[in-house]
Structures are given as structure tokens and as C-alpha cells.
Amino acid sequence: MRNTDTILPDAGARDDMAQIAAALLVRLRARVPHIHCITNAVAQNFTANALLAASCVPSMTLSPEEIGPFVAGSQALLVNLGTFDRERREATDIAVETARQGNVPWVLDPVFVDRATPRADFARKLIALLPKVVRLNHAEFSALANAKPTRDALVAYARRHKTVVALSGETDWVTDGKRLAIIANGHPLMAKVTAMGCAASALIAACLAIEPDAWRASAAALEMLGVAGELAAAKADGPGSFAVAIIDALYNLDGPALIAQSRIEIAKVN
Amino acid sequence: MRNTDTILPDAGARDDMAQIAAALLVRLRARVPHIHCITNAVAQNFTANALLAASCVPSMTLSPEEIGPFVAGSQALLVNLGTFDRERREATDIAVETARQGNVPWVLDPVFVDRATPRADFARKLIALLPKVVRLNHAEFSALANAKPTRDALVAYARRHKTVVALSGETDWVTDGKRLAIIANGHPLMAKVTAMGCAASALIAACLAIEPDAWRASAAALEMLGVAGELAAAKADGPGSFAVAIIDALYNLDGPALIAQSRIEIAKVN
């Protein structure tokens, strides 16, 4: 018997999580948190627009002289390893140190660590610095963990590294080693727009800015984006119009729509 | 009595300025000026598309070997301090020196100077080099001028620094220390799209390329963008579709629409 069989559904938990996500959405709009993003050159514009649509103030500077005050003045930090270079490496060291000193929660998005060993090594060094959340896809998890992305492997990884693992895929899995959320929302067009995963990580940072339970914040953020993706797909003719419509959908998203469309399942973990 | 009470409306001036903006639009389309932009990584694509829609040829290179000839071959220069780094600092020094030698007018956009002291210091150094226009928002003006953004403070700042101040907000204020334009055009969605302010500064550069009166150029540019914003909002479902529609609106904007929708007021300054 595989150990994943011991992950049991929790009656009523689905509705709870949808309610939590709806409440987080209201709090985001009331608080308007500052989110600092170290992110790749391809994703900067789309990420900024996704954060603005979710009622955040994004900033993106990388300069070593300035990133300290920018992070210190933010309520959460995103570190995305896409188009990683010397400038971003230097910025990351300062930003993470500032975040740790100021108790600013941070999210790591280890983009394409399956494509280059130096990047995977850098990601591992960062994970040792205790990001609240690591969001990644199947290939990236496999490269980082040297293991297939089974539920068991995710749970074990989250426990070992004292973090939340948020795995994007056909269904999204979010675990802190004790709880597992399985999110079936989303749409295949999300994989045809560049920076969609980067925007997911940025929305997790947004939710972390207002919710100390990193597992709840991560599951809520992925649910928001997944539902927005479904609403956008209904209006889109392809990935171009989908990328536009999902920003509109995030901006217009409300609690009742989230609760009505939520396909989230909560499982206990042995 | 506050000194702002001495700012008096000028009968007939509204229509004059709308006519001026309409005439500038025609000249832009006839001249197709080259505009070189040092701008932040988040804004580069949207700014280039806004300039193309307004019938300009944008260029964006930052390399010290090349930026001199690019600026020398342009009719105006934008210096935007977003995502400021060593490369942009070095590029700015060369670009501004080239612009001064070649009498290329330039605009400074001191993005987020309220968030980091080194950036505010760099902006002050640049303002001493006499940009034709400084375009900024309320928080940025407060940080630069150590004063609240009242009309008096703007007028005083413009006089002291021999520049035009173009302040974006719910209404835009543009002053050269002698004249004040108050522009009520625009739409709240403009604040929900990243790089909208950067695009405003780029359009000011576009108008400066063909109009030597920097106050007129700035007011006309902000009016064009404000009217385009209103036209776009009528077609948009949220900030995603708004960002697309405002590029269409800029491209399709014509003099009669500008004149019909213009909500600009001209005031004299004591």
C-alpha cells in the first residue's frame, strides 16, 4: 500500500478553504500590500499587472544600493530565478537578508532549475534560508528533490525543509508537511502564456503579506488564479486574449464567484 | 489667504489648449520623431507600444558604447528611474551629456524616489542638469521637494529648478512657474496598469520632440493620454483589456475627439 493512501479527505474542509480564500481577497483589497519582486525579465510586466489587479503595489528594482529599503518597506518578497544573472544573484542575497531581519515573508520560484545545474545549486542554497513557500512545476521539483513529484515526496520535502511546497500542474498540490490542499481549478491555456507560473508565485507573496499561515495563503492564491483562469477562458479566443482576460478576471474576482467555482480538496497527511 | 487663491482662470484658454493638443497630434503623425528611452524593465514594452501608437520610433538601448549615437539621432530623450541600476546610471550620464550637447530635449521621470534615498539623490543630481520636464506623482514630488504637492509648491519648484513640473494624480497639474494647466481627463483604471505613468512621460518626450514650449508639450501629452484613457475605459472590462484599449485609443485619437472631450483649465500664476 502506498503511503499516499493514508492521505484522507476532510469533510467540510473544501468549503472552509473557499471561505478563507474569499476572506483573503477582501483583506487584500483593504490592505493594498507592497510586494517586492525579484523576477525575470520576461515576467516583470505581467507580474506587475497581476499584482495591481489583486490590489497590491508591486516594485521590481534589483539595484544593490536600493533593494534593501524596497524590501524593508514591503509586506512580502518574491524571489524568482528566471533569467538569473549576476545582478539578480547579488540582489537576492541582499533582499533575503533584509527579509529575514525584518520578518518579511518570502516565496521562492525556482524557474527552470531542471535546465542548468548552477541554478539548481543556487536554489538549494536559498531553500536553506527558509522561504515560507517554494512554488514550482513537476520538472523543477524533480530536479530539486531528486524525486518524482508524488504526494509523499512533496510532504517529505516540505517537512525536511520546513517550508510550504506549492506544486503547479494539472491539479495544484500545496503542502506544509502536515496538510495537503488539492486544487483542481485552472485551465490549459494557463500553460500557454509566459509568466503565468511567475504570477502565481507573486500572488502567493501577496497572500503571505496578509496571512501568516503560509499553507493557507498559498492554497488561496492558487485557487484565486485558477478560478480567474476559468473565467478568462470563457472569454478568450486563444492565449493572447486569455492573458488579457485573466488580469480582468483577477481584478473583478469576488468572494461569491470564488466560493461557487472552487474545486479544492483538503487532505490530512499521516 | 493662501497663495493658490491668486491662481486665476483664463477665459478661453481651455479651448486654446485643446486646439494646441489637436495640432500637436497632427504634427506627431507627420514628423514620426525618434524618441530614445532609458526606462525600467517593467515599462519597456508598454512604453514602446504607446510611442508607436502615437506615431513615434522608440529605441531603448542602454549600452554605453551605443547610447550616444542613439540619443544623438533622436528628437527627444526620456530618463525614467524605475528599476535603476549601474547600467542605467552609466547610460543616463552619457545620454544626458549627449542630449545637452545636441540640444535634444529630455524628460525626467523619478519613479519611486519616495522608496529609496540613493534614487532621490540621483534624481536631484539630474534635475540640476536641467531636464525640460519632470513628470511625477504626489509621493515622488513630496520626496524630491520636501514639500506637499500643493499648487504653490509646484510653481515654486518649477521656478527654482527652471523646469516644467507635470504632476499626475486625480487631476494632472502642469506648470512652468508662470502658467498652470489643470487636466481633469483620465480614468481610475490608469492607476491599475503598470507603466502608465512611464508611458505618460514618454508621450511628453514625444510632444517635446516637435514643440519647443515644454509646458504646452507636457499639457498636450497628458491630455492626449487622459482622453485616450476615457475612450479605453468605455471598452474595457478591467485593467487587462484597458491596457490594450488605451493603445488602440492613442492610435485612433484625432483632433475632434480631443477637443470634444478635453477637460483642461488654464490658470495664471502670480
Place this chain on the structure above:
Amino acid sequence: MRNTDTILPDAGARDDMAQIAAALLVRLRARVPHIHCITNAVAQNFTANALLAASCVPSMTLSPEEIGPFVAGSQALLVNLGTFDRERREATDIAVETARQGNVPWVLDPVFVDRATPRADFARKLIALLPKVVRLNHAEFSALANAKPTRDALVAYARRHKTVVALSGETDWVTDGKRLAIIANGHPLMAKVTAMGCAASALIAACLAIEPDAWRASAAALEMLGVAGELAAAKADGPGSFAVAIIDALYNLDGPALIAQSRIEIAKVN
């Protein structure tokens, strides 16, 4: 008599090339090639989305530690000289060397070589390293070749440099020195969207990844984009909505539409 008079139409060739393009489209969707792009900061997002719409996996990193493995794991490489800087120069040296060792075909897009001499010199150095294709516009060809972009000049340039020249303009011309394709597809709005030429070069790289005949790959890619542009223009209100619609059109493009709308002419070259 001008030498171009000796370029003779080849009966039936039009339909052949449309069939070839349609077949390439099917192969792209079956193979999902990895395309590594060194491209300018303005173009990165649009290029990534164009490649995703054409069923490729784009990557964009520039870091010298990583670009080697990224290129080695790709089926084609794009080198675009926009916003060229030290980082991109260093990346290009490593990427081209990796491509040559691994027989990864590569495309050169010498953006704006007409605007700065150092960039033109760098482009000439790269052309000596035998890119499979050089895609450029009229001003860029004139600057590189010190000759007006006549058909004869293109043919001579392709022969001398052992490459395919793909010239974008009102009609696109593609020659390998022996054959010439004349593509009349496309729409004027393509010139009003930033990075459209960069996306054309990226699509050529995509077709090169699956088609060893670089002349066929280039002509097919420009035809795909041209037909997508025509389909997009039918839905667009201006360059903003056009940029969105052309991504949708690329994603939805199929063989029958390509064959029905193809306006390609094949000429022999003496």
C-alpha cells in the same frame, strides 16, 4: 537589363511552399521544440508568447554560467541585437560557440544596426560565424551590406555569406542565393507593434528547429506570421488589440487557413 529580370517564377511553386508551411506547422505542434532566445528587453515577453502560441518552449536566460546548458538543450537559437549590452555580448559569444559545437541552428536579427556603428561591427563579426539565417529590415540590410536592398543585392549577400537572408518589408523576400521566396502576406499594423520583427525571427528559429532547409524554414515562418497578421487585423481596433489577436491567430492557425491565404511566390535566381 537588370539582373533581377532573370529571376523567373516557378509554376506550381506557390502551392508547394504553402503546403510546406502547413506541414511545418503540424510538425511544430508534434515536436514542441525548445528555442533559446538572446533577445532585447522590449521583446522578451511578446517573443515568449509568440513561441508558446506556435507550440515551442522558449527560454531567455543570458547568464554566462547557464546559457551554455540552455542552448545545448535547445533545438534552435535566436540572437537578436536589440538593447545590446555587455551581458548580451558575453552571452552571445558563449551561446554561438555552444550552438556551433552542438549543431544547433541559429538565427541572427541585427536590430537597429543602422543606428550605431559598434552594433553593426558586432553583427558583421557574428555573420562570419555562419548563422543559418539573417532576418532584418531594409534600413538594417543597407547598413550591413552597404547596398540598397534590391533582390540582386540580397542574393549576392546570401551567396557571399553562405546564409539565408530574410528581409521584412511590405513584401518579405527570402533567399539563400539560389532560390527566392516573395511573401505578400502581412498587414501594416505589424509595423505598429514593438517586437513584431523580433517575433518573426523567433518563429524562423522555431521552424529551423524542425526543418534543415533554412530557406524553407524561413519562408514558412514569415508566411505563418503574415497570415496570422491578416487574421488578427480582421479582429483588431488598433495596434493594442492587434498584438493580442496575432498571438491568438498563431495559436489557432491551421494548414487549410495557411494554404487558402498564402500569397507566396517562388522565383529562380540565375
